[in-house]
Amino acid sequence: MSKSFPVLTLILAGMFVYAPVLIVGAPYESTMGLVQKIFYFHFPSWMAMFLAVFVAGAASVAFLVRRNPRADALAVAAAELVVVFGAIGLITGPLWGIKAWGVWWSWDPRGTSALVLWLIFIAYLLLRRFGGPGSERLAAAVALFGMFNVPFVYWSVNLWRTLHPKTTVVSSLPVSMGAPLWFSTAAFLGLAVALLMLRTRLEHRRAELDQLFLALED
Amino acid sequence: MSFLGSVWLVVRKDLVVEFRNREIAYTTLFFAVSTLLVFSFGFVHEGRAVEDAAAGILWVAIAFSGTLALGRAFERERQNETLRGLLMAPVQRTALYLGKLAGILLLLLAVEAVIVPMVGLMFQAPLFRYPVTLIALLVTGTVGFVAVGTLFAAMLVRTRSRDVLLPVLLYPITVPVIIAGVRGTAALFQVDADLPMARAWLSMLVFFDVVFVTLALWTFEAVMTE
Numbered sequence: 180m181s182k183s184f185p186v187l188t189l190i191l192a193g194m195f196v197y198a199p200v201l202i203v204g205a206p207y208e209s210t211m212g213l214v215q216k217i218f219y220f221h222f223p224s225w226m227a228m229f230l231a232v233f234v235a236g237a238a239s240v241a242f243l244v245r246r247n248p249r250a251d252a253l254a255v256a257a258a259e260l261v262v263v264f265g266a267i268g269l270i271t272g273p274l275w276g277i278k279a280w281g282v283w284w285s286w287d288p289r290g291t292s293a294l295v296l297w298l299i300f301i302a303y304l305l306l307r308r309f310g311g312p313g314s315e316r317l318a319a320a321v322a323l324f325g326m327f328n329v330p331f332v333y334w335s336v337n338l339w340r341t342l343h344p345k346t347t348v349v350s351s352l353p354v355s356m357g358a359p360l361w362f363s364t365a366a367f368l369g370l371a372v373a374l375l376m377l378r379t380r381l382e383h384r385r386a387e388l389d390q391l392f393l394a395l396e397d
Numbered sequence: 398m399s400f401l402g403s404v405w406l407v408v409r410k411d412l413v414v415e416f417r418n419r420e421i422a423y424t425t426l427f428f429a430v431s432t433l434l435v436f437s438f439g440f441v442h443e444g445r446a447v448e449d450a451a452a453g454i455l456w457v458a459i460a461f462s463g464t465l466a467l468g469r470a471f472e473r474e475r476q477n478e479t480l481r482g483l484l485m486a487p488v489q490r491t492a493l494y495l496g497k498l499a500g501i502l503l504l505l506l507a508v509e510a511v512i513v514p515m516v517g518l519m520f521q522a523p524l525f526r527y528p529v530t531l532i533a534l535l536v537t538g539t540v541g542f543v544a545v546g547t548l549f550a551a552m553l554v555r556t557r558s559r560d561v562l563l564p565v566l567l568y569p570i571t572v573p574v575i576i577a578g579v580r581g582t583a584a585l586f587q588v589d590a591d592l593p594m595a596r597a598w599l600s601m602l603v604f605f606d607v608v609f610v611t612l613a614l615w616t617f618e619a620v621m622t623e
Contacts, residue, residue: 243619298569305565311557320552320616324545324570327612331573331605338597339576 187373194366201359208356214278217271219359223367224267225293229329230371231260232296235303236326239319251315252382254322256375258303264371265297288337295332299325403488407496408503411470415504421469422504429462429512437519451520452582456538456575458512463505463542464564467550470501475554484621494617498547498610505539522586530595531585537602538578541609542571548613552620577602 198219208215235257241250272290273283284290303321306314398406415421433454440450474480483493513535517524524531549566553559568575581598584591 243616295569295572302566302569306556306562309558310553310562314556316620317549317552317556320548320620321566321570323616324609324612327608328570328573331601331608334601335573335576338601339580 184373184376187369187376191366191369191373194362194369198359198363198366201362205356205359214275217275219363221268221271221275222360223364224264224271225289226364227367227371228261228264228268228293228297230368231257231264231375232300232326232329234375235261235300235322239322239326242319243316243323248386249379249383251319252379252386253375254319255307255382256378258300258307258318258322259378260371260374261300262297262304263374264367265293265300268293269297286340288333288340291336291340292329292333295336296325296329299328398488400489400492403492404496404499406488407483407493408499411497411500412503414473415500421466421473422507424469425462425466425504426508426511428465429458429508430515432458432461433512433515433519441520446520449579449583449587451516451522452579452586454520455513455516455582456578459505459509459535459539459578460542460568460571460575462508463501463539463546464567466501466504466508467543467546467567468560468563470497470504471550471554480551480554490618490621491614493621494547494551494614497551498543501547502539502543505543506536509535509539523590526590527585527592527595530592530599531582533599534578534581534585534595534602537599537606538574538581541574541602541605542567544606544610544613545570545574548617551617573605574602577605 202216202219205216205219207213235254238250238254238257241247242254269290272293276285276290277283299321303318303325306318306321310317436450436454436457437446440447440454446454471480474483484490486493513524513531516522546563546567550563553562553566556562577598581595581602584594584598
């Protein structure tokens with residue numbers, strides 16, 4: 180948390196103001212029409228969620244190895260972001276699904292994998308909230324297992340169900356749709372980083388307050 | 398003492414305690430059978446189970462009774478303060494983990510030895526068409542479930558609301574095991590058994606077991622050190 184934070188905030192604010200202009204300017208998708216525009220929110224929120232999953236996992240490994248409370252604070256911040264961005268993805272997905280496929284929830288591999296991953300991090304937060312003292316290391320193990328679970332969840336759900344647009348859709352988009360998409364993705368990832376910094380600092384402050392309180396009591 | 402010797406001592410200790418009153422074995426088995434029965438009311442139609450229901454009910458019963466056994470096994474250690482004794486014993490942490498894992502695994506396999514034939518009888522599931530693949534699916538699936546479960550149950554011993562938190566943490570993380578177990582078993586039970594599909598699920602379970610047992614060994618060492 181430094182002087183760079185206000186600069187980052189300004190850049191991000193600019194990006195979020197400009198993103199709708201780009202999205203409006205992008206052409207209509209031939210079969211889905213206007214509905215497809217939700218993709219510019221849906222895909223970036225999943226990207227931000229996966230970034231947060233890996234930050235939470237990596238920070239938890241660091242916490243287990245070094246016992247550094249700063250790593251734990253980063254892991255908590257990232258886990259909360261997984262839940263927040265996951266919720267955006269899980270709301271925009273069915274909204275798109277009902278228009279494009281006619282069903283709210285089709286158990287498609289990616290939606291289902293994301294739901295499972297989202298549940299793992301909700302379990303992480305439940306543990307932090309209700310586990311009482313000493314649950315930090317256990318929570319770190321949950322985040323670590325959650326991160327390593329990503330390929331297994333995807334593999335198993337993919338073998339079980341298939342309906343979602345293929346992964347190649349994103350790379351084969353025409354430039355007119357690809358540019359707003361990557362711009363939105365960059366904005367969402369930047370937002371994730373900014374929130375991560377803010378929430379980690381809050382967690383540090385909370386820990387400092389706890390320590391001060393304990394020192395006062397002694 | 399050798400590493401395997403320590404593992405065996407932990408397993409033997411658990412088995413001796415269990416053989417004296419058989420609390421976990423009896424209660425877990427009864428619970429598994431009740432689960433089979435309760436789910437049958439939802440999935441048996443006109444005297445026959447709906448498609449793939451047998452495999453699903455079997456794995457739900459394994460997951461539920463496994464959670465119960467895991468919770469009880471560590472509750473016993475907590476009540477008598479014996480977990481501390483175990484952790485102070487001059488054996489490697491990894492040997493403790495593997496010993497506890499093997500003890501609960503043996504118990505669950507014993508439960509499965511009863512409920513799998515029951516599923517065969519109650520839902521006309523063809524158990525003997527590919528017995529080796531079926532046993533391999535059951536063993537690898539149970540190992541994966543218990544590998545994650547033993548680690549979490551051991552770590553939850555010292556936290557509040559441990560009874561609720563164990564299933565809350567365990568089920569989302571073991572989703573791949575449940576999917577692979579159910580779909581692999583369903584591939585064997587269906588009218589035209591799909592052996593390649595069952596083998597694909599089996600290979601995923603083996604892979605899951607290797608990755609998560611390794612991870613759990615490392616995590617157990619890192620987490621259970623005071």
